Each structure stands twice: as structure tokens, then as C-alpha cells.
Amino acid sequence: MTDETPDPEAVPVAGPGAVASDEGTDESAEVPQDVIDDVERLTRLARDAVDEQEAAAYRKRRASLLDEYDFTARVREDDTHETLVLHPEEWLEDGVVQMDAIEDVDRGIERPLGGPGDGAEWDAIAERNREIAEAVGAEHGAVHGENAAALAEFMNNHYAKPIDSATDDEIEEFVAEYFPRNAWPSEKQRDRLDRSVALTLEIADSF
Structure with a gap:
């Protein structure tokens, strides 16, 4: 599905100095x-x-x-x-x-x-996040694993980013907004959420 209906009057607005994505390249002094x-x-x-x-x-x-x-x-x-x-x-x-x-x-x-490979890249991120959640469950038990799975789903669907690259703001959004509204957590899950997040980030960093 196309992201949005293109404006027929839209024109290229980036000049030679505004380069396409290239790791390590500063594209803009205005937008981080x-x-x-x-x-x-x-x-x-x-x-x-x-x-x-x-x-x-x-x-x-x-x-x-x-x-x-x-x-x-x-x-x-x-x-x-x-x-x-x-x-x-x-x-x-x-x-x-x-x-x-x-x-x-x-x-x-x-x-x-x-372009070739884009879909595979995002699929690989999602699969890695799911594997991290499974590792949390295997090492720390089902409740922490369920919370880790919810975090993986959040990062996959909302940011398409690896769990270990989540920012403090994204983690706060998960804890305060996504988890209570979308994860349908049990009382045990809610009680252990902070610890679950810490364990998930710890495992993700070494995954």
C-alpha cells in the first residue's frame, strides 16, 4: 500500500548537499x-x-x-x-x-x-526482537517472557527498531501507554513490568 497519495505538483526539493541515506553521513543540521x-x-x-x-x-x-x-x-x-x-x-x-x-x-x-532487501531487513529486526523475548522467557520465566514479547511487539509495530536501540522516551511510551492498553496484562505481568523491561534490555544488549 502506498504511504500517501503523491501531490502531482510535488517536485524534488533536495539539492546536491542533501544526500540520501548513508550510514555516518550528516544529512541535516536541522533535523537529528x-x-x-x-x-x-x-x-x-x-x-x-x-x-x-x-x-x-x-x-x-x-x-x-x-x-x-x-x-x-x-x-x-x-x-x-x-x-x-x-x-x-x-x-x-x-x-x-x-x-x-x-x-x-x-x-x-x-x-x-x-528496492531489493528492504522487506527482509524489517523482517529480520522483528524476528530478532521475538527471539530476544523468547530468551527472556527461557531464562527468567513465563511472566517476564510475556512482558518481553509485548515490548518486542511494540518495537516491531510502532518503530520497526531493535529492542536494544529503544530510547528512554520509547520505553516510557511502552510502559505508560502501550502496555496497559494493548498487552492485556495479568496482575503478575503488571507487578513485574519494570523488572521485565530491565531484563529484556539486558539480554538484548548481549544478544
Whole structure:
């Protein structure tokens, strides 16, 4: 499923200095690299979602990440591939990029989407997270294993990231929001959650 309906008037807005994804490369002085990475993950999740409400939720999360930096995201399509384009909100008027508003094209950021191996990469992350949860259960018991499985599911579905790369904010979101609403935890699970998270992160770090 396509992430969003492309704007036919959308144009490439990233210049030669705004490079595509390349590990170790600073793409933007305005948007942190980890935010760009999260925005790309959310875009891929939205694109691959089978349910439109799920896709919309990913796009909403993506927009909230970029709002802090006054940036916006769109997907540009051509005949062969899709490209994630991030640029300042001030470049837009009624949802269309205004070329006369662009003073420095290098402020734009582009990341190619699609291509061979992408799906396998995300599948590998999800499988590794599930294996970490299974290891927690095998080593520390079923209750901790169930909580670890909930954390794995959260990281897979909401961030498409390895458990060991979870930020403090993401862990807080899992504990405060996702776990009580989506994990249907037992009383034992709730009582042991903090310890479960600590054990899961410990095992993930050495996995």
C-alpha cells in the first residue's frame, strides 16, 4: 500500500548537499539523524500497512516527530521508485511546495524507499526482537517472557527498531501507554513490568 497519495505538483526539493541515506553521513543540521531514521521507518510502515487507519496512525506519528523541527514529509513517486522527501513547512502553501519560497534547496532531505532487501531487513529486526523475548522467557520465566514479547511487539509495530536501540522516551511510551492498553496484562505481568523491561534490555544488549 502506498504511504500517501503523491501531490502531482510535488517536485524534488533536495539539492546536491542533501544526500540520501548513508550510514555516518550528516544529512541535516536541522533535523537529528535519529529523527530522520524514525521518520523513514514510520514511512515504510505506513506504506506497507494493510489497514488505512493503521497507515494514518503511522503518518500522524511521523508528523508529530517532524513538527518539533518545523519540517514536513511527503513521498514523491516516479515510474521506478519512491522517495521520502523532508523539507521545512515554510516551503508549503496549501500543501504544495512553492519554489519561490525556497532560499536554500540543500535544507531538503531525501531518502529512497523501496528496492531489493528492504522487506527482509524489517523482517529480520522483528524476528530478532521475538527471539530476544523468547530468551527472556527461557531464562527468567513465563511472566517476564510475556512482558518481553509485548515490548518486542511494540518495537516491531510502532518503530520497526531493535529492542536494544529503544530510547528512554520509547520505553516510557511502552510502559505508560502501550502496555496497559494493548498487552492485556495479568496482575503478575503488571507487578513485574519494570523488572521485565530491565531484563529484556539486558539480554538484548548481549544478544
